[in-house]
Amino acid sequence: MIQSPKSPGKKLRMAYYDPEHETMTREKLEQLQLERLKTTVKKVYRAVPFYKKAFRDKGIEPGDIKSLSDIRNLPFIYKQDLRDNYPFGLFSAPLDRIIRLHASSGTTGKPSVVGYTKKDISNWADLIARSLVMAGGDKNDIIQVAFGYGLFTGGLGTHYGVERLGAAVLPMSGGNTARQLMLMQDFGTTILACTPSYALFLAEEGIAAGIDFKKLPLRAGVFGAEPWTENMRSQLESKMDITALDIYGLSEIMGPGVAMECQAKQGSHIFEDHFIAEIIDPDTGEALPYGQRGELVLTTITKEGIPLLRYRTRDISTLHPEKCACGRTHMRMKRVTGRTDDMLIIRGVNVFPSQVESVLLEFGETEPHYLLVVDRKGDLDDLEIWVELSEKMFFDEVKQLEKLESRIRHKLLSVLNINVKIKFVEPRTIPRSEGKANRVMDRRDLMKK
Ligand code: DLL
Numbered sequence: 001m002i003q004s005p006k007s008p009g010k011k012l013r014m015a016y017y018d019p020e021h022e023t024m025t026r027e028k029l030e031q032l033q034l035e036r037l038k039t040t041v042k043k044v045y046r047a048v049p050f051y052k053k054a055f056r057d058k059g060i061e062p063g064d065i066k067s068l069s070d071i072r073n074l075p076f077i078y079k080q081d082l083r084d085n086y087p088f089g090l091f092s093a094p095l096d097r098i099i100r101l102h103a104s105s106g107t108t109g110k111p112s113v114v115g116y117t118k119k120d121i122s123n124w125a126d127l128i129a130r131s132l133v134m135a136g137g138d139k140n141d142i143i144q145v146a147f148g149y150g151l152f153t154g155g156l157g158t159h160y161g162v163e164r165l166g167a168a169v170l171p172m173s174g175g176n177t178a179r180q181l182m183l184m185q186d187f188g189t190t191i192l193a194c195t196p197s198y199a200l201f202l203a204e205e206g207i208a209a210g211i212d213f214k215k216l217p218l219r220a221g222v223f224g225a226e227p228w229t230e231n232m233r234s235q236l237e238s239k240m241d242i243t244a245l246d247i248y249g250l251s252e253i254m255g256p257g258v259a260m261e262c263q264a265k266q267g268s269h270i271f272e273d274h275f276i277a278e279i280i281d282p283d284t285g286e287a288l289p290y291g292q293r294g295e296l297v298l299t300t301i302t303k304e305g306i307p308l309l310r311y312r313t314r315d316i317s318t319l320h321p322e323k324c325a326c327g328r329t330h331m332r333m334k335r336v337t338g339r340t341d342d343m344l345i346i347r348g349v350n351v352f353p354s355q356v357e358s359v360l361l362e363f364g365e366t367e368p369h370y371l372l373v374v375d376r377k378g379d380l381d382d383l384e385i386w387v388e389l390s391e392k393m394f395f396d397e398v399k400q401l402e403k404l405e406s407r408i409r410h411k412l413l414s415v416l417n418i419n420v421k422i423k424f425v426e427p428r429t430i431p432r433s434e435g436k437a438n439r440v441m442d443r444r445d446l447m448k449k
Contacts, residue, residue: 010217010219010241010242010243011136011219012135012136012219012220012243012263013133013136013137013138014136014263014326015133015138016133016327016328017126017129017130017132017133017134017165018126018130021273022130022269022327022328022329022330023327023328023329024273024329025329026321026329029272029273029329029330030068032273033068033272033273033276033301034067034068036273036301036302037065037068037071037276037299037301038062038065039301040299040300040301040302040303040307040309041062041065041074041309042062043092043307044092044307044309045061045062047092047093048089048090048091048092050081050085050089050090051075051309054075055074055075057075058073058074058075060073060074068276071276071278071299071310072278072287074299074309074310075309075310076285076297076310076311076312077090077308077309077310077311077312078311078312079112079252079312079314082112082113082114082252083109083110083111083112086110086111086112086113087110087113088113088115090306090308091115091305091306092304092305092306092307093115093117093304093305093306095115097117097118097304097305098115098116098117098305099116099117099118099121100115100116100120100121100156101113101114101115101116101151102114102116102151102152102153102156102251102255103151103251104151104152104153104250104251104252104350105349105350105351105352105355105416105417109355109358111151112251112252114251114252114305114306115305115306116305117304117305119304120254120303120304120305121160123274123302123303124157124160124161124254124255124257125160125161125163125164126161126164127161127254127257127258127271127274128157128158128160128161128162128164128165128256128257129161129162129164129165130257130260130271131161131222131247131256131257131260132161132162132165132167132191132222133165134245134260134261134262134263134269134326135191135220135221135222135243135245135260135263136191136219136220136243136263137165137167137190137191137220138165138166138167139165139166139167140167140190141162141165141167141168141190141191142167142168142170142187142188142189142190142191143158143162143167143168143169143170143189143190143191143192143193144170144172144180144183144184144187144189144191144192144193144194145158145159145162145169145170145171145172145173145193145194146172146173146174146180146192146193146194146198146202147173147174147193147194147195147225147256147348148173148174148348148349149171149173150173152251152348152349152417153249153251153254153255153256154195154224154225154255154256154348155171155173155174157249157254157255157256157257158193158222158256158257159171161257167191170183170187170189174194174195174198174347174348177201177202177205178205178209180202181202181205181206181209181211184202184206184216184218185211185216188216188217189216189217189218190217190218190219190220191218191219191220191221191222192218192220192221192222192240192242193221193222193223193247194221194223195223195224195225195226195347195348196223196224196226196228196232196233196236196244197226197228197347197348197376197379197380197381198347198348198379198380199221199223199236199240199244200232200235200236200239200379201378201379201380202240203235203236203239203240203379204239204378204379206240207239213239213240213241213242214241216241218240218241218242219241219242219243220242220243220244220245221236221240221242221243221244221245222245222247222260223236223244223245223246223247224246224247224248224249224256225249225256225345225348226345226347226348227335227336227337227338227345228246228335229335233265243263245260245261245262245263245265246260246261246268246335247259247260247261247268248260248268248333248336250313250315252306252308252311252313253275253298253300253308253311253313254274254300254303257271258270258271258275258298259271259332259333262324262326262328263326264324264325264326266320266324266325266332267320267332267333267334267335268332268333269324269328269330269331269332270298270319270330270331270332270333271330272330272331273302273330274300274301274302274303275298275299275300275301276298276299276301277296277297277298277319277331277333278296278297278298278299278310278319279292279293279294279295279296279297279317279318279319280294280295280297281294281295282294282295282312282314282316282340290318290319290320290321290331291318291319291320292318293316293317293318293337294316294317294318295312295313295314295315295316295340296313296315296316296317296319296333296336297310297311297312297313298310298311298313299311314339314340314341314343315336315338315339316336316337316338316339316340317333317334317335317336317337318333318334319331319332319333320332320333320334342354342439342440344372344374344383344440344442345381346374346381346383346418347380347381347418349416349417349418351372351383351416351418353372353439353440355415355416356370356372356385356412356416356439357370357439359408359411359412359415360387360408362411363404363407363408363411365390365393365404366387366388366389366390366393366404366408366424367387367388367389367390367427369387369388369430369432370385370386370387370388370430370439371385371386371430371438371439371440371441372384372385372439372440372441373385373386373441373443374440374441374442374443374444375443375444376443376444376445381444382421383418383420383421384420384421384422384423385412385420385421385422385423386423386424386425386430387408387422387423387424387425388424388425388426388427388428388429388430389401389424389425389426389427390427391427393424394426394427401424405422405424408422409421409422
């Protein structure tokens with residue numbers, strides 16, 4: 001048992017869920033990774049024409065993978081490749097073995113779709129259970145899942161892991177803050193899982209409503225799906241009287257539970273018995289040494305539905321292979337500090353400026369000049385889209401404009417899955433750029449949080 005420094009009264013259990021795999025020697029772990037990599041490579045080569053072609057283009061065959069470092073000869077996979085093969089073109093398992101589909105937003109139009117076999121769902125549940133044990137969880141816990149349920153992997157992914165652990169899952173999904181706080185108190189939630197920004201919002205709404213979090217059994221938070229900082233961690237820990245830990249993941253690779261922070265809080269352990277991690281220079285594609293900042297590239301080595309080789313996550317981080325104070329041998333990734341593309345994360349939802357553009361172009365009643373203005377109102381992200389009106393529209397009746405605003409807003413809600421505000425601005429007021437257009441004004445200063 002260790003005591004949370006912020007919560008002297010609330011002890012967090014320190015344990016392993018799967019000690020054999022979590023504390024494997026590096027040598028054994030790398031042996032296991034190589035075996036699993038070879039199997040995965042053979043499987044995708046056989047099952048997916050896309051891979052066969054990509055291997056041929058690189059002049060390699062599955063048999064060329066003889067050591068772990070040979071992974072560097074494999075082709076990269078990009079989000080665009082999933083879209084080009086929409087919806088199921090990159091699946092390695094036939095549809096009769098797929099039991100779940102999830103999707104995440106693409107840069108425009110179609111999302112990237114992922115499929116899971118029974119085994120994939122079971123492995124995922126194990127990795128979430130492993131993550132929850134890292135946060136001190138066990139079967140006695142009541143775990144409130146306030147990640148969104150649906151196509152997003154956060155809600156259902158975490159849900160199955162809580163059940164696998166044998167704890168009680170409270171499947172709240174996101175939003176409905178007053179109800180979240182009521183049930184948290186009435187049921188005695190012990191672990192909260194949601195985005196860090198929503199957790200801060202819950203904390204502040206709770207405090208404003210007179211809740212004394214010190215008196216609640218809540219003792220840990222498992223927060224992720226968007227970038228956050230040490231500063232946000234201290235706020236969450238002191239406001240909610242918990243230990244707050246980071247969970248990382250992405251739908252293409254699995255969902256939450258690709259990596260999870262332990263109580264040593266020195267970065268998140270990437271679950272290397274299921275994923276191989278590399279850091280590369282995003283411009284050259286060359287591998288970078290441990291400790292150096294670059295783009296995280298992940299290869300799945302146990303997935304059946306849609307295994308991915310060398311997936312370019314676009315997330316910027318660093319890797320640290322040294323053994324951790326917690327005893328786990330899996331290497332750690334430091335907090336994601338940014339992305340190599342223009343994807344924004346608004347209230348945990350991925351948004352690409354190009355998605356907004358394609359909606360505006362569909363309407364054709366506005367100019368193709370727009371700006372995404374992202375702000376943080378209180379603890380919640382706020383997205384306002386400034387759209388330039390054409391000269392003709394500018395002189396239209398207010399009623400007419402209100403109608404157009406509502407149509408655009410509804411369409412954006414269905415495409416992006418979040419509510420946005422639309423602000424029409426006068427013709428020629430959005431600054432033009434001479435180079436690459438700057439479509440985003442991000443006023444959130446995370447470092448202040
Ligand atoms: O966000 C899966 C997830 C759900 C992770 C719940 C953790 C908790 P996607 O919607 O595909 O999947 O978005 C993946 O979100 O590439 C990162 O840019 C960002 N992201 C996820 N977790 C973190 C984190 C889920 N802990 C994208 N810190 C990723 C920073 C994160 N960014």
